[in-house]
Amino acid sequence: MAFAAVSGLVFVAGQHLMREMKVQQRISVPIGKQEVAPGLLDGLNAVVLKYFNEKRFKVEGPTRSKLRQELLRAGFFHPEAISYYIFWRIGLVVGLPLLGYLIAMILLPEQSSLLKLGLVALLTVIAIFGPDAYIARRKRLLADEYATAFPDLLDLMVVCVDAGLGLEAGLDRISGEIIKKSYALGMNLLLMGAETRAGRSTIDALASFADRLGVDAARAFVGTLRQSIELGSDVGDALRVFSEEMRDKRLLRAEEQANKLPVKMVLPLGACIFPVILLVILFPVMVKLTTVFRAVH
Template sequence: MIEQISRSLTDPSFMVALVVAIAVFVTMFTALPALGADPLKARMKSVALERDELRAKQRARLAAEADRKRRGLREQESVGMRNIVERLDLRRALADEATLAKLKEAGFRGQNPLTKFLFFRLVLPFVFLALAVAYVFFLGGLPQQPPVMKMFVCIVAAYAGFYAPVLYVSNRASKRKASIQRAWPDALDLMLICVESGVSVEAAFRRVAEEIGGQSVELAEEFVLTNAELSFLQERKQAYDNLAARTGLESVKSVTQALTQAERYGTPVAHALRVLSAESRDMRMNEAEKKAAALPPKLTVPMILFFLPVLFAVILGPAGIQVSERGLFPG
C-alpha cells in the first residue's frame, strides 16, 4: 500500500494533475471577488449613503435653526400687536365666526394672522386719514372743492382704510378658491385611482398632494394638512369637516360628506368618488362654457371703441385719399 502511494506520488502524470488542480483552485479563489460585487463600488456606495445622510441631517438642522429664528422674529414682531389687540379687546368688537371662516378660506390659520388682521383694521383708518389730510390740506389737493367736500374725502379715505384688510382677505380667498376649484376634478381622479388600487385614504391624500402640487399649491397644502389631521385627531369626521371649512367649496364639501358616510356605514368609497369626479368635471366644463358665452357681450364695447374706428379708417381711407386727389373736396 505504501509502495503504491509512493509510486503514485512519484508518477509524473499525477504530479502534473496535482499542479493543474492547485493552479485551478488558486485561479478560482482569485477570480471570485472579480466575478462578484466590486468591493470598491460597495465601499463607495456606503460612503455615498453616509454622505447623503449627513447632508440630510445638516439640512434639517439648518432648516430648524432658520425656522426657529424666523419664528422668533415673528413672535417679537407680533408681541406689540397682540398686546394692543388684547388691551382694546378687538376680537370681541371686530371678529366673529364669519371673519374666522374667511381667514381660513384665505389660507390664514392660527391666532397670529387674526391678530395682524385686527391690528391693521385698527391702524389703517388712521394711516389713510393722515395721508388724505396731508394730500388735501397740505399738498393742495382738490383746490377747487369746498372744505366740506375735502372733509368728506378724508372720511371716505378713513373708511377705505378700515375695510382694506377685509377686501384683501376676500380677494385672497377668492383666488385661493379659484385655484382649488380648477385642480379639484384632477385631484379626485388621482384619488379615485389610488383608492381603486387598494391604497388607504391617508396614503391617497399624501400621494395626491405630491402630484397635484404643480397645478395647485393651495390644494396640495390642504391635502397635506388633512392627512396630518387624519393621523392625530380623535374623529376622522372632524378632519373632513375642517377641509370643507377651509376651502369653502360645495364640491369639496360633497366629497368630504361622501368620505364620512363611507367610513361610517361601510359603503364603497370608489363609487362615490367616481360619481363626484364626473360631476366636478361637468361643473368645470359648464364654467368654461359660461365664460365663453359671456365673452361676446364683454367684447362689444371694446370693439365699438377701438376696432370699428380703425376698421372704418382702413376701409374708407383709400377712397377718401382718391377723392381728395381728384379735387372733389378742396384741401
C-alpha cells in the first residue's frame, strides 16, 4: 500500500509538471504559431499556402469574415486557418470516397455492387459534413470550457482592479494565468490585448472578444464593463457583483449536470450491468434445470 501511494504521488506530480511545461511552451510561442505542430513538414505548409490559399478560392468579404469567426470560436487561431480549412475540406472530399472505392475493390471484391456503392456514398457524406460537424463540436466544448473558466477570470480581474490596475492592464496581467486554466480563453484575451495595442478602443475590443467567444457569459461581461466605462461607475464593484453571479451560475450548472447523471446511467446499466446480474442469478437455476432434465431422460 505504501508503494502504491508513493507511485501515485510521483505519477500525479509528473503529470502536473508536464502540464506546466506545456503551458509555458504555449505562452512563449507567438500568437498564430500554436496550431502548427513542431514536426510538420515545411513542404506541406508551403503547398497549403500556395495552392489552397483563401484568395485563390475567392473566399472574400462576408463569407471570409463568417468563416474566420467560426474558426476562432472553434479555437483555431492560426492566421492561415482558412487556408488549412480549405485544404482539409478538399482533401477529405477527394480522399475519403477514393479510399472507400479502394476498400470496396480490394477488400470486398465478392460483395454486391450496392454494398460497394453504399460504402462510397457513406464516406462521401462524411467527407462533406464531417468538417462542419467537427467545428460545431469544438465550439460546444469550448463554450462549456468558457462557462467554467469565466468566474476565475472575473475573480482575477477583481483582484487586479482592487490592486490599482486599470482595465486594460488587468486583462493583460491575467492572460498568462487564464491560459493555464483555458488555453482558448487565454488566447482570446491575448488577441484582445493585441487589438487595443494596435489602436482599437477598449469597448470595440471587448465587443470583438465577446463575438469570438460566442457565449452569453462573455456578452454579459462586456455589457457590464461597457456600462461601467460609459457611465463612469466603479468597475471593481460591477465586476465583484458580476463575479458572484457567475459563480452562482457555475454552481447551478454543476448541480444540473449532477442531477442528469441518474438518467444518463440508465442506458449503461440496462445494456451492460443488468444482463450480467441476470445471468449470474439465472445461471445456477439453468444448471439445475439441465441436470434435472438429463436425470429424467
